[in-house]
Amino acid sequence: MTQSDNPESHNSSPLPEPVRSAMRDYNRPPRLGAAESDAMWSAIERDAFPRRFSSPSAEHRAYGGERWLSARNLLPLAAVLLVGVVIGRFALPRKSAAPVSVAVRAPATDSVGVPELYQSTASRYLGQTAALLVSLPTEARGGHADARFLGRAHDLLLTTRLLLDSPAAADPRFRTLLEDLELVLAQVIRLPSDQSPAELDLIRQALEQRDVLPRLRSAVADISADD
Amino acid sequence: MNREPELIARVVAGDRLAARELYDAHVDRVFRLAFRFAGDADLARELTQETFIRAFAQLGRFRGDSALSTWLHRVTISVVSNAMRKVKRFRTRETDLDAAAPMIAESPSADPDLRERLHRAIDELPEIYRITLVMHDVEGYTHEEIANVLGVAEGTCKSRLSVARAQVRQKLAPFAKEWLE
Numbered sequence: 001m002t003q004s005d006n007p008e009s010h011n012s013s014p015l016p017e018p019v020r021s022a023m024r025d026y027n028r029p030p031r032l033g034a035a036e037s038d039a040m041w042s043a044i045e046r047d048a049f050p051r052r053f054s055s056p057s058a059e060h061r062a063y064g065g066e067r068w069l070s071a072r073n074l075l076p077l078a079a080v081l082l083v084g085v086v087i088g089r090f091a092l093p094r095k096s097a098a099p100v101s102v103a104v105r106a107p108a109t110d111s112v113g114v115p116e117l118y119q120s121t122a123s124r125y126l127g128q129t130a131a132l133l134v135s136l137p138t139e140a141r142g143g144h145a146d147a148r149f150l151g152r153a154h155d156l157l158l159t160t161r162l163l164l165d166s167p168a169a170a171d172p173r174f175r176t177l178l179e180d181l182e183l184v185l186a187q188v189i190r191l192p193s194d195q196s197p198a199e200l201d202l203i204r205q206a207l208e209q210r211d212v213l214p215r216l217r218s219a220v221a222d223i224s225a226d227d
Numbered sequence: 228m229n230r231e232p233e234l235i236a237r238v239v240a241g242d243r244l245a246a247r248e249l250y251d252a253h254v255d256r257v258f259r260l261a262f263r264f265a266g267d268a269d270l271a272r273e274l275t276q277e278t279f280i281r282a283f284a285q286l287g288r289f290r291g292d293s294a295l296s297t298w299l300h301r302v303t304i305s306v307v308s309n310a311m312r313k314v315k316r317f318r319t320r321e322t323d324l325d326a327a328a329p330m331i332a333e334s335p336s337a338d339p340d341l342r343e344r345l346h347r348a349i350d351e352l353p354e355i356y357r358i359t360l361v362m363h364d365v366e367g368y369t370h371e372e373i374a375n376v377l378g379v380a381e382g383t384c385k386s387r388l389s390v391a392r393a394q395v396r397q398k399l400a401p402f403a404k405e406w407l408e
Contacts, residue, residue, distance in 0.1 A: 015364065015392055017401070022342045023365055026349055029262035029271070032255055036272065041250055043276050048283040049243045060351065117237065162244040 034151070038158065049165070112177070112222040113224060118168035123223045125159050129181055132156060136188065140200050145191050157185040177219055180210045214225045231295050235377035239287045245282055253296060254279070257303050261360050264307045274310055278303045293375050300376045308354060341402055356391035363388050 014020065091186055114122045139149045160182045169175040187203045207213060237245035251310075257278050262271035282302045289298055349357060358377070362368040363384075370388075374381040 007355075013392075015395065019345060019395075020364060022345050023349070025342065026361065026365055027263045027266040028345050029259045030268060032258050037251075037254055040254070040272055040276050041247060044242060044250065044279045045246075046281070047276075047280045049241065049246065088358070118244070158247075159244075162247055166242055166244045168244075 001067055003015055017199055040153075043170065048153050084172065090200050102204050110221045112174045113171045114168050114223055115170075118163070118166060121159075122174075125156065125163065126216055126220045126223065128152070129160075129185070130213065130220060132188075133184070133213060133216070136203065137200075140188075140191055145188075149189065150189055153188040157182065157189060160185060174219065177212075177215050179205075181216070184212060232291065235289065235291075235295065237285055238283060242389070250279055250293070256296065257299060260300060260303050260362075260366065261307055263365060264358070270310070274303070274306055277310075278306045281306060283304070297372065297375045299314055304358060304376060308358075311354070341399070344402050345399060348395045351398070352391055352394055356387050356394065359384060359387040360391035360395070364392075370385060 015023070132149070135149075136145075139145045145153075160178055163169055163180065164175070164178050169178055184203060184206055187199070187206065191199060229364070232246045234249050238249060254275065258275045261274040261278065262268065265271040265274055278299070282299055289295065306406055349360065352360065355377075359373060362373045362376070363370070368376070370381045370384045374384045377384065
């Protein structure tokens, strides 16, 4: 132990209150906002879990760089998903004209299978998403919604993508549902920039054409029954 | 119920959802700590990112001997220390070039901003003292927590705090007698 490390060799009385008070302002941190936190997470995710990203060099970590969730990136993603869904609907043979539901699509079993570890998260997520989508027509009157509603949609979109990358999406029925929800939620968070009732109609059509809400309710019931 | 052991196991297996949960639980504290030492929002965000990237990469080696938060703050301090050495070299050069003249011309009574002097006195402390002082007197960590984060004995931590306070007192003495009495 050095002289300076000897606890007996120094007076350890606290500094006077005015000094301590001034000290608390030393590099006082600002509050970390949700958007900043999400942006940092995107950079961390790219570095620590690079599977989803095909060109890590272009998206190398740097705060202030392009965000994965930016509208510029969501648009092509939504377009790709939409094209995929449309191709799937018209190119693949359909056995039934009945609404496409989790149960109808299931080749072997009638229920969505989610690993036990994810059941609680998936169940909570599905319940919140169902609630959000049910309240969409009321919340988004006139084609735009308030910031709180959009914040919830943004969080749910993030969770959707995390679930898509997790083993929970191994079940093809659950995966398809997540992909449709990703598309719908991506449309919902674009509402403030569009400010047009037509956009809300498009979302409503997407929900109806894909039977999203019945499939969502069915998945909630399946996972709750497994819980 | 503490879900951290389960979350850690899932992150080690590559589960991003679990990683996000851990991140959400700890990011505010890590950012706060990084900012206290960096004093700059962009740099603090970079350091926070680096901390989590390194922590997730090394999580398989976390044995659970201490709380995850303690281990994470240890990683934070390590990342911050490495970065600040580089930044300090850069800032020292900047100060030499840009601020030499005003500092030479300055007399003790010419600078009434004691708060600024206090902060400068903290900035000038050797790293081990600065870390201890900021964690204890500014952020409110206990000696036990600091000792665990820094991997030193509690006695060493107390001693470093005494030295840090003494140096701050000494640097402020010519300007702030009324503060220190």
